[in-house]
Amino acid sequence: MIKAAALAQADYLTAKPEVVRKELGQYFTGSSIADYMASMLEPVSAPTVRILDAGAGAGILTIAAAMRYLALGNNCVHAVLYEIDQDTLSHLELNMRRVAKAFKEQGGSFTFEIRHEDFVLARPDRKEERFHASSINPPYFKYSSKTSPYASATPDLYKGNPNIYASFMAVVAACMTDDGQMIVIVPRSFTNGLYFKGFRRYLNRAMSLEKIHIFRARNQVFRESAVLQENIICSYRKAQQGTSISISTSTGHHDLSQTETNHYPARQLIDTTNAHEIIRIPETVEDAKILAGVEHWPSSFQDNGYFISTGPVVEHRTREFITAPDNIKNSIPLLRMHNIKTLKTEWTGTNKKDARFLLLNCHEKHTSNNLPYVILKRFSSKDEKRRLVAGVHNPEVIKGEIIALENHLNYIGHNDGPLKQDEIYGLALLFNSTLIDKYFRCISGNTQVNATEIRLLKLPARDTIRKIGKTYKSNSSFPQEQIDMIIERFLEI
Numbered sequence: 001m002i003k004a005a006a007l008a009q010a011d012y013l014t015a016k017p018e019v020v021r022k023e024l025g026q027y028f029t030g031s032s033i034a035d036y037m038a039s040m041l042e043p044v045s046a047p048t049v050r051i052l053d054a055g056a057g058a059g060i061l062t063i064a065a066a067m068r069y070l071a072l073g074n075n076c077v078h079a080v081l082y083e084i085d086q087d088t089l090s091h092l093e094l095n096m097r098r099v100a101k102a103f104k105e106q107g108g109s110f111t112f113e114i115r116h117e118d119f120v121l122a123r124p125d126r127k128e129e130r131f132h133a134s135s136i137n138p139p140y141f142k143y144s145s146k147t148s149p150y151a152s153a154t155p156d157l158y159k160g161n162p163n164i165y166a167s168f169m170a171v172v173a174a175c176m177t178d179d180g181q182m183i184v185i186v187p188r189s190f191t192n193g194l195y196f197k198g199f200r201r202y203l204n205r206a207m208s209l210e211k212i213h214i215f216r217a218r219n220q221v222f223r224e225s226a227v228l229q230e231n232i233i234c235s236y237r238k239a240q241q242g243t244s245i246s247i248s249t250s251t252g253h254h255d256l257s258q259t260e261t262n263h264y265p266a267r268q269l270i271d272t273t274n275a276h277e278i279i280r281i282p283e284t285v286e287d288a289k290i291l292a293g294v295e296h297w298p299s300s301f302q303d304n305g306y307f308i309s310t311g312p313v314v315e316h317r318t319r320e321f322i323t324a325p326d327n328i329k330n331s332i333p334l335l336r337m338h339n340i341k342t343l344k345t346e347w348t349g350t351n352k353k354d355a356r357f358l359l360l361n362c363h364e365k366h367t368s369n370n371l372p373y374v375i376l377k378r379f380s381s382k383d384e385k386r387r388l389v390a391g392v393h394n395p396e397v398i399k400g401e402i403i404a405l406e407n408h409l410n411y412i413g414h415n416d417g418p419l420k421q422d423e424i425y426g427l428a429l430l431f432n433s434t435l436i437d438k439y440f441r442c443i444s445g446n447t448q449v450n451a452t453e454i455r456l457l458k459l460p461a462r463d464t465i466r467k468i469g470k471t472y473k474s475n476s477s478f479p480q481e482q483i484d485m486i487i488e489r490f491l492e493i
């Protein structure tokens with residue numbers, strides 16, 4: 001049955017151009033993932049199980065969910081399926097008929113209703129429609145907060161309009177009966193970050209997060225569609241947040257039968273100590289131990305009085321200011337990503353990516369005071385070992401009143417004035433440690449390092465940071481093992 005559905009889906013995928021599928025956020029789920037998601041569904045006590053499929057495609061998730069219920073002894077199922085794309089409807093209809101036949105053969109009953117409508121705008125929750133289960137792979141794309149109808153479709157549920165997948169999750173959550181289950185495969189991006197703050201607040205109150213499944217390899221899940229998002233599967237229940245959340249991991253879809261599962265206290269994963277309510281995801285037991293240990297540190301980035309700002313030089317908007325490295329007149333070095341190395345900042349003028357910044361009229365808008373800073377790269381490539389790379393900028397080395405920092409960098413200083421050498425190196429050693437890198441990965445799955453998440457980091461007290469910094473001897477090279485040894489010596493986890 002499921003194999004047949006996958007076939008109808010495969011025919012469709014080859015017939016439809018990638019650009020059109022992208023516009024509809026159309027990335028179909030493979031049968032192993034659909035079955036895995038369905039395996040999280042538990043028996044329902046009602047005589048008829050009502051399933052909601054939002055963005056049904058060829059219906060693979062409903063097929064897997066319905067067959068799961070049949071296996072669990074719930075042999076009366078009704079499915080409501082929303083799909084906006086006319087071209088998929090015949091496949092969907094055909095596949096649903098096949099499910100009905102399979103149910104009939106086993107003495108059960110499967111009925112369905114396909115709605116050729118926009119799910120988010122239809123808002124079935126407002127019509128008091130309720131469902132026991134929903135297994136969804138919603139479309140994902142950002143929409144315009146000014147012109148898109150989605151921007152004003154869900155303000156009663158949450159504030160902010162980040163991405164269509166959040167709108168789908170919010171409406172599905174609102175459609176669940178008490179104790180109803182929502183299983184979703186979605187990008188990890190909603191678990192942290194400013195854009196999803198309002199959505200997280202809503203979701204954390206509306207639903208209880210029971211389980212998260214993470215895929216270690218990003219490119220494994222929707223391979224045929226070249227999706228490089230980091231996707232997770234979440235199992236939610238319409239109830240007050242429970243006390244425990246389980247996390248399972250696999251490399252991709254091929255090893256879903258050998259997942260490793262661990263259980264953690266919910267308060268360790270959902271951080272309710274501030275308004276951001278970030279959902280932290282430790283990949284291993286060791287990461288969870290780090291997360292729990294760091295939470296006991298006595299201070300935080302903000303409590304220590306540090307600030308973090310993003311480099312103001314946006315190169316495509318300041319082309320006329322950017323000049324060759326040998327054009328020294330009326331210019332200063334421009335610090336770019338490649339100039340930032342572990343514990344140092346290197347601008348020699350000899351690297352082919354080196355550039356200078358001309359001090360033309362209005363340059364003040366793009367330059368910063370030349371003070372000692374820890375400079376963090378904002379981006380890492382997905383395969384790079386480290387997320388956090390922190391260089392130290394010393395104004396005695398790159399001299400002058402002002403400095404030009406490119407937009408792919410974040411710089412850290414102190415609100416009360418210039419940081420002293422010990423504290424600068426203490427902070428940079430911490431940010432370059434494996435410990436903080438792992439802690440940060442629990443907080444953010446993104447290869448982008450956002451200032452918002454750095455601001456929320458727990459940190460040791462300033463005094464401890466200074467002691468760590470005292471161990472730094474200039475001109476000596478500091479391999480990773482040595483950095484980690486120093487951090488371990490001062491900060492026990």
Ligand SMILES: C[S@@+](CC[C@H](N)C(=O)[O-])C[C@H]1O[C@@H](n2cnc3c(N)ncnc32)[C@H](O)[C@@H]1O
Pocket residue numbers: 024025026027028029030054055056057058059060061082083084085088117118119120136137138139140
């Ligand atoms: C990521 S695909 C998933 C399809 C299917 N559920 C699966 O798992 O293979 C999302 C589906 O949602 C449909 N879709 C996109 N926007 C929609 C909307 N506003 N309302 C209903 N369906 C929509 C797309 O056409 C696509 O079939």
